Amino acid sequence: MEPGGRPASGSGAAAPDPQERISTREAARRLGVKPETLYAYVSRGLLDSRRAHGGRGSTFDPGQVAALARRGRPAAPSDPAAGASGGTAREVGAAGAAGTPEGWGRLRTGITLIGPDRYYFRGVDAVELAASHGYEEVAEWLWTGALRPGTRFEAAPGPLAAARTTAAALPAGSGPMDRLRVAVAAAASADPLRFDLSEAAVLGTARSLIATLVDALPPAGGTRHGVGSGEGDEGDAPLAARLWPKLTTAPADEAALRVLDTALSLLIDHDLAASTLAARVAASARAHPYAVVSAGLGALDGPLHGQASALAHRMLAEVAAQGGAGPVVAEYLRAGQRVPGLGHRLYRGEDPRARALFALLDEVPSAAAALGDAREVLATAATRHRDLHANVDLALGVLSVSHGMPPQAGETVFAVSRTAGWIAHALEEYAEPPLRMRLVGAYAGPRPGRPLPEAERD
Structure with a gap:
């Protein structure tokens, strides 16, 4: 197979004997379904079909049909065996051998494993990896398995020019x-080559796109600070050094840049978060990498995912203005709202990303006040809820508040970083059968047979 899951041409392998395959009718008989249901399985990526010799009908791999039969045929929308609830949340399962479902509600991935209090990128402790290597090095290793010290991502001139022009044309108040x-x-x-889904092409697009995202942003406050922030030398500096002046006019010292670079590395992936699932669905439909990233960005745009760090930023700013955490926490509880930056559904204790960033923020003198406010919020909440711990959004809030960044800064860091993770998941998905995540709805509307609607009259 070529990268991207397409059959390699000219490989010298003999084509399977079409006589070894079975007809549509026989495949349907072995599964005990109608031909229409059989083709529904094909559209959902559960079976592969090939045009029969002479162009009449389709043929199926008997081994693939047998494997699906052994696992139990999934209910199709028109399958009477489905019952009233047939098909609910069925097809988010991974494709196993021969493209058959491995487990409903689960998706096979080799990228991130989340444990009770730690998480791992391809079996390596993610916090230790981020402490030892820069963001671009971690991203490159996650994609290719090769660790290349000093890796730098550089934007392609054409896409970068288009991105800068378009981003600059937005209204002044745009974030x-x-x-x-x-x-x-x-x-x-x-990028006219964006539809090339071979692995080499996708990786080239990814390196350029991540650099483009950073280099297309205008400098904060209209002035430039830091190394590599000019329009002609972006590729010469690490990505964190290029991103810093786009987030704040405050000059960055080495300790602060280390926090930003570590945050970028830690946030690359976190298993199947909402935005990552959206990106994989797009890749399953064979969307190009830019569209995959756009899908991820769309799902990221909400207070429960990407914007969570902005809520933590605003809370910490309010704590500083009030002179203490007590009144601020009380107001959140009075309104029936969760205190931002606390708790995580996947960890029993403190988010390991937050723990790592707080340790680095302790070494940044300018972050001392915001870090103290964050710890006061934690202490206040812990008087009643001992199981609440800091998550990564609170750490991003400390970084942004302490350096004069806008509330959206944490989300920006998140989006730039997670682009590498979305690409890693897209590469996995391109190698799987297409459209395998076709969900089947549990229809709960009116029964068929209703008359045509009539136009309303005044």
Whole structure:
């Protein structure tokens, strides 16, 4: 197979004997379904079909049909055996051998494993990896399995120019996330090779796109600070050094840049979060990498995912203004709201990403006040809820508040970083059968047979 899951041409392998395959009628008989249901399985990626010799009908691999029969045929929308609830949340399962479902509600991935209090990238402790290597090195290793010290991502001139022009044309009040979203679409329009889904092409696109996202952002406050922030030398500096002046006018010292670079590395992936699942669904439909990233950005745009760090930023700013955490925490509880930056559904204790970033923030003098406020919030909440711990959004809030960044800064860091993870998942998905995540709805509407609706009259 070529990268991207397409059959290799000219490989010298003999084509299977078409006589060894079975007809549509026989495949349906062995599964005990109608031909219409059989083709529904094909559309959902559960079976592969080939045109029969002479172009009449389709043929199926008997081994693949037998494997599906052994696992138990999934209910199709028109399958009477499905019952009233047939098909609910069926097809988020992974394709196993011969493209058959491995487990409903689960998706096979070799990228991230989350444990009770730690998480791992391809079996390596993610916190230790981020402590030892820069963001671009971690991303490159996650994609290719090769660790290349000093890796730098450089934007392609055409897509970067299109992204800059489009991002700059937005209204003055537009935030960095607004500019990132349009930058992706503009960069795609300037890349005629975006539809090439071979592994080498996708990796080239990914390196360029991540650099484009950072380099297309205008400098904060209209002034430039830091190394590598000019328009001609972006590729010469690490990505964190290029991103810093896009988030704040405050000059960055080495300790602060280390926090930002570590945050980028830690946030690359976190299993199948909402945005990652959206990206994989797009890749399953064979969307190009820019569209995959756009899908991820769309799912990221909500208070329960990407914007969570902005809520933590605003809370910490309010704590500083009030002179203490007590009144602020009380107001959240009075309104029936969760205290931002606390708790995580996947960890029993403290989010390991937060723990790592707080340790680095302790070494940044300018972060001392915001870090103290964050710990006061934790202590206040812990008087009643001992099981609440800091998550990574609280750490991002400390970084952004302490360095004069806008509330959206944490989400921007998240989006830039997670782009590498979305690409890693897209590479996995391109190698799987297409459209395998076709969900089947549990229809709960009116029964068929209703008359045509009539137009309303005044």
